[in-house]
Amino acid sequence: MIKIGVIADDFTGATDIASFLVENGLSTVQLSGVPAGDIELNTDAVVISLKSRSCPTDEAIRDSIAALDWLKSRGTEQVYFKYCSTFDSTAAGNIGPVTDALLDALDHDFTIICPSLPVNGRSVYMGNLFVGEQLLSESGMRNHPVTPMTDSNLVRLMDAQARGTTGLVNAAIIDAGVDAVKARLEEVKAAGHRYAVLDTLNEAHLETLGAAVAGLPLVTGGSGLALGLARHLATSTTKQSAAGQPTRGKTVIFSGSCSQMTNAQVADYRQHACSYPLDVKACIEQDDYARQIMAWLLPKLDNPAAPLVFATADAETLAQIQATYGAERASTAVEETFAELALLAKQHQVTNFIVAGGETSSIVTQRLGVEAFHIGPQIAPGVPWVKAVDQNLNLTLKSGNFGQVDFFSRALTFMVEK
Ligand SMILES: Nc1ncnc2c1ncn2[C@@H]1O[C@H](COP(=O)(O)OP(=O)(O)O)[C@@H](O)[C@H]1O
Numbered sequence: 299m300i301k302i303g304v305i306a307d308d309f310t311g312a313t314d315i316a317s318f319l320v321e322n323g324l325s326t327v328q329l330s331g332v333p334a335g336d337i338e339l340n341t342d343a344v345v346i347s348l349k350s351r352s353c354p355t356d357e358a359i360r361d362s363i364a365a366l367d368w369l370k371s372r373g374t375e376q377v378y379f380k381y382c383s384t385f386d387s388t389a390a391g392n393i394g395p396v397t398d399a400l401l402d403a404l405d406h407d408f409t410i411i412c413p414s415l416p417v418n419g420r421s422v423y424m425g426n427l428f429v430g431e432q433l434l435s436e437s438g439m440r441n442h443p444v445t446p447m448t449d450s451n452l453v454r455l456m457d458a459q460a461r462g463t464t465g466l467v468n469a470a471i472i473d474a475g476v477d478a479v480k481a482r483l484e485e486v487k488a489a490g491h492r493y494a495v496l497d498t499l500n501e502a503h504l505e506t507l508g509a510a511v512a513g514l515p516l517v518t519g520g521s522g523l524a525l526g527l528a529r530h531l532a533t534s535t536t537k538q539s540a541a542g543q544p545t546r547g548k549t550v551i552f553s554g555s556c557s558q559m560t561n562a563q564v565a566d567y568r569q570h571a572c573s574y575p576l577d578v579k580a581c582i583e584q585d586d587y588a589r590q591i592m593a594w595l596l597p598k599l600d601n602p603a604a605p606l607v608f609a610t611a612d613a614e615t616l617a618q619i620q621a622t623y624g625a626e627r628a629s630t631a632v633e634e635t636f637a638e639l640a641l642l643a644k645q646h647q648v649t650n651f652i653v654a655g656g657e658t659s660s661i662v663t664q665r666l667g668v669e670a671f672h673i674g675p676q677i678a679p680g681v682p683w684v685k686a687v688d689q690n691l692n693l694t695l696k697s698g699n700f701g702q703v704d705f706f707s708r709a710l711t712f713m714v715e716k
């Protein structure tokens with residue numbers, strides 16, 4: 299029986315939530331999409347990684363329902379739809395429609411919306427999402443290449459995207475404890491709302507919420523709530539991360555995120571290692587571009603400071619590129635170049651991949667053909683090493699916004715001899 303079955307809308311988000319489940323005592327396996335064949339699993343939690351955040355809505359629904367069917371066939375007690383802690387969604391919005399489709403398929407009519415992750419500065423107050431001290435709409439997320447966020451109000455965002463209406467459980471009620479939250483959820487439901495946004499300011503709130511929503515068939519949110527649920531469900535406090543320990547091998551770093559944090563991380567790492575700036579024009583126009591980059595990488599694969607290939611650009615440069623080539627054309631070409639490069643690197647015996655960016659990580663992992671991961675130690679909150687179950691591959695899938703400034707150097711220090 300799976301205690302928590304997570305459907306994650308991208309791969310970095312999936313490793314993020316898997317790492318919080320593991321850190322808080324639940325054994326967890328992460329799957330790359332819905333497994334095609336039979337797979338033997340004996341874990342408390344399963345996280346299915348999809349690439350459904352910014353694809354067309356009907357595809358996102360189809361993939362999420364396939365994941366749900368698989369989880370139901372395994373006897374999952376609670377389903378968790380994991381999206382970004384910054385509520386990343388396109389103007390048409392996949393979070394609302396996928397939530398509605400999951401509720402329908404579970405024959406249920408109520409769920410909660412909880413994107414917060416206080417340890418990484420994502421909090422919700424009176425239904426408004428903050429990144430550090432800034433409203434979401436005033437943070438770097440307003441310049442995201444694929445899902446720019448220009449509204450911070452979760453009630454408004456849900457009302458625009460989803461079928462039903464949204465109520466609020468505010469911070470004062472959460473301070474009052476588990477019973478007060480349960481009573482308020484009943485009130486929100488009785489008022490005819492289909493969703494309740496949960497304020498969250500700190501870890502104590504997550505623990506209260508974890509206990510209060512433990513019985514709901516479907517919960518939705520970022521990875522923070524997983525901490526609360528895992529602490530409520532786990533029978534031991536031991537971290538379950540030994541199976542994902544990375545071993546030493548040829549290593550590359552790919553950065554496809556344009557977040558402010560990844561820009562700072564790339565600038566920091568470039569001082570210590572060889573780096574290759576991706577040329578977006580060449581990604582679009584040159585069929586053999588990935589091979590050219592592989593030729594540059596080849597003599598550097600055993601460097602103690604692993605070589606870095608980056609598309610990461612600041613907001614102004616990105617805007618110029620998007621104006622020249624179109625946002626979708628540019629991002630698709632960049633993603634495809636990283637995917638081809640990953641496959642070439644694997645053919646040249648690279649076993650360790652450190653990848654920054656959710657969309658980038660999703661396509662790289664899919665192209666490497668990994669079916670399932672063990673979750674290893676956390677390099678930063680929400681960013682663990684993961685180890686392929688079925689091949690000799692160690693990966694770090696870093697959310698664009700997460701990690702310390704020296705994240706790439708830190709990640710390299712975790713590898714041990716086989
Ligand atoms: N220089 C660039 N020009 C255009 N698009 C880019 C550039 N660098 C990255 N991208 C695209 O931006 C998107 C970044 O998304 P993602 O990888 O999910 O990062 P994050 O985790 O920051 O959201 C990807 O589709 C990537 O291909």
Ligand SMILES: O=C(O)[C@@H](O)C(=O)COP(=O)(O)O
Pocket residue numbers: 308310311312314315381382383384520521655656657680696697698699
């Ligand atoms: O919840 C989060 O912030 C992350 O887990 C996440 O979803 C990462 O997405 P990207 O920022 O696109 O890497």
